[in-house]
Amino acid sequence: MKVAIVGASGETGQSIIKGLLQHGENVDITALVRPASISKPEIESVKEQGVTIVPFELEATHEELVGALTGHDVVICCIIPWSADSQKALADAAKTAGVKRFVPSAFGPSCPPDGVMALREIKEDVLNHIKKICLPYTVIDVGWWYQSTLPRLPSGKIDYALKFPMNNVIGDGNYTTALTDLRDVGKYVARIIADPRTLNSSVFVYNEIWTQEQIFTLLEKGSGEKVARNYLSKTEVEASVEAARKAYYDVDRSFANLLGLAVVQYPNSIWLRGDNLPERAKYLGYLSGKELYPDVEHVKFEEYVAEVLAGKGKAPYANRIFGFEPKDGADSK
Ligand SMILES: NC(=O)c1ccc[n+]([C@@H]2O[C@H](COP(=O)([O-])OP(=O)(O)OC[C@H]3O[C@@H](n4cnc5c(N)ncnc54)[C@H](OP(=O)(O)O)[C@@H]3O)[C@@H](O)[C@H]2O)c1
Numbered sequence: 001m002k003v004a005i006v007g008a009s010g011e012t013g014q015s016i017i018k019g020l021l022q023h024g025e026n027v028d029i030t031a032l033v034r035p036a037s038i039s040k041p042e043i044e045s046v047k048e049q050g051v052t053i054v055p056f057e058l059e060a061t062h063e064e065l066v067g068a069l070t071g072h073d074v075v076i077c078c079i080i081p082w083s084a085d086s087q088k089a090l091a092d093a094a095k096t097a098g099v100k101r102f103v104p105s106a107f108g109p110s111c112p113p114d115g116v117m118a119l120r121e122i123k124e125d126v127l128n129h130i131k132k133i134c135l136p137y138t139v140i141d142v143g144w145w146y147q148s149t150l151p152r153l154p155s156g157k158i159d160y161a162l163k164f165p166m167n168n169v170i171g172d173g174n175y176t177t178a179l180t181d182l183r184d185v186g187k188y189v190a191r192i193i194a195d196p197r198t199l200n201s202s203v204f205v206y207n208e209i210w211t212q213e214q215i216f217t218l219l220e221k222g223s224g225e226k227v228a229r230n231y232l233s234k235t236e237v238e239a240s241v242e243a244a245r246k247a248y249y250d251v252d253r254s255f256a257n258l259l260g261l262a263v264v265q266y267p268n269s270i271w272l273r274g275d276n277l278p279e280r281a282k283y284l285g286y287l288s289g290k291e292l293y294p295d296v297e298h299v300k301f302e303e304y305v306a307e308v309l310a311g312k313g314k315a316p317y318a319n320r321i322f323g324f325e326p327k328d329g330a331d332s333k
Pocket of ligand 1: 006037
């Protein structure tokens, strides 16, 4: 199976390439990479592991995109999620090139298509386009990354592994959500793209279900430290969503306001609303990864926390600045 990946240097892209290399059968991988990114260490590293690197611009002409995609069975797009037009152009090219399965950049929590998450609406716009042009597809959503769940410890001992510390506790902390280790995403993708049952469907995979209170308690037990909980009531969360919604839709549709909206919509959706749970995903029409692949072994959340406490964790987006990172220990939300 010939697989092309757009977004190979990203967090999800790296996990997918690793998953395909380790778990894919007869997979030949090409990473389509922006010329300016070809010398990034992530790309050098996958090249050394046998991935073919091809310079590629999403802004290229339709004919050039078709040329790059022709001969590939599967195209996986795992670029930043606010890029609907680029992804639609890629989908158009995949259609012309006769690609047998297009995987758009989803890889998020399960969520209703409209009215809950602005980022989700952008992804749905891409999916609607895919359906309009009758392109064979699979949407893969993966729950919430383990790597975005942990709060800071007073000692600062695990700060090195936290890009977005989560000391804000939604409600009483007893809402559940589905979590996945970022490193397992590729393992699931390798199974899904080789599976005829998942064609023209959405699949929801996840590792484990946790509450914030359980996460905080686990971290406290492992560290011997008391973790600060900044409780946010349902009313406070909903008010912050409404304020961010107004700032984006009524005042200024800037990128900063879109990110600001995402930052408050995510906890509302994944904790308060319960959108990111297997039963809700089923209701929304997803196939269940647990039912399709009961044999997949994943990193346990407890193992992940033990790694982080042992100094062996890794922060996502280590070299990236988003602009809403916490300052001096404040929460990122
Ligand atoms: N489930 C979760 O908890 C979770 C968490 C985070 C993200 N996600 C989702 O995962 C998906 C991928 O996000 P990510 O955070 O993994 O990605 P990321 O690390 O931000 O990487 C983004 C990738 O997109 C590429 N890219 C950016 N702009 C591009 C452009 N104009 N043309 C071509 N390539 C471009 C980058 O390539 P360059 O090297 O060329 O810049 C990079 O490979 C998104 O749909 C996101 O919503 C899910």
